[in-house]
Amino acid sequence: MDPAEVVIALAEQLRSAVLPHIGSPGARASAGRAHSGDVTFAIDEVAERALEEFVAATSGRLAYFSEDRGLVGPRQPEGILLVDPIDGTRGAMCGLESCVASVAWVDPVPDARLRDVRFACVRELRGDLVFTARRGMGAEVRTAFGDARPIALSTVAEPHLMRWNLDIVGRPARLIAGAAEELMDASSKTGAVFMLNSIAFSVTRLLTGQLDAAVDPGTRLLREVPGAREQFLRLGGGTPMALFPYDIAAVLLIATEAGAVVTDAWGRDLSDVPAFDCSEANGQSMVAAANHQLHARILEALGRGIAKLRGDTE
Secondary structure (H helix, E strand, O other): OOHHHHHHHHHHHHHHHHHHHOOOHHHHOEEEEOOOOOEEEHHHHHHHHHHHHHHHOOOOOEEEEEOOOEEEOOOOOOEEEEEEEEEOHHHHHOOOOOOEEEEEEEOOOOOOEHHHEEEEEEEEOOOOEEEEEEOOOOEEEEEOOOOEEOOOOOOOOOHHHOEEEEOOOOOOHHHHHHHHHHHHHHHOOOOEEEOOOOHHHHHHHHHHOOOOEEEEOHHHHHHHOOOHHHHHHHHOOOOOOOEOHHHHHHHHHHHHHHOOEEEOOOOOOOOOOEOOOOOHHHOEOEEEEOOHHHHHHHHHHHHHHHHHHHOOOO
16 A cells, blocks of 8 residues: 555545535534543544544555544554544634644554654645655645645744744643743734644644744643643643644654754654653643744743743742
């Protein structure tokens, strides 16, 4: 099986299944809770069924891992699809553009890590752009009709000029605002601050040149700020919300192959993250930027904000 053909075909099938439901009143109905602790909405169930049907049609040759189902499939598959069928469910429910299907092919190796993602696709659900990458061979942006679009990483290096996304779902507002206060104050007028509720949508906007950065410091706050875990547990209904491998696997490969800089909120490489672990211990954070200079300045500002929240006096 060709990983590229499989991944792109699944992304298209997910879009076809979900598109009629985007923005519809029925999409907002609650359908339970996912493994991650996030709410599962009716539109998520539509996407999960489309994923199940796609994999079933491969006659046992593939396995998959998704937010709602966990790991499903044979013991010795040809490949494992690491999938967020809708990244940006809240945007999809409201009929907004900020929703995508995120699909990554992981080679079935022991103790698979995100570095074992071989091919990835992020497919806009409302729009027509398709973002793909093959490890070691770069990234591409195309329309659904196959027309190539240029990758347009920005050269903005100053936080006061940056256009960026801050992830907030299930993260305590006081802590998120405290960590990002310096960045928000610097950029809210001369740049732009968004809360788009989709990490894959946000990071792919770096490739189009629409955004300069995407930031989710949640897990760093969870682990460093006294009392933070209790706040995360309260908002998550007993499970701290975070980025998990299915959220970031595809867009991590796509963004890095395109030349963007992507780390966690400490500045650490994400390639060693276990691919199929959704435990609290494997929750992740992210700082993605269009260039190294901006990435470094974001990390510095977050560090100062988090130090204040910790009560550091140095």
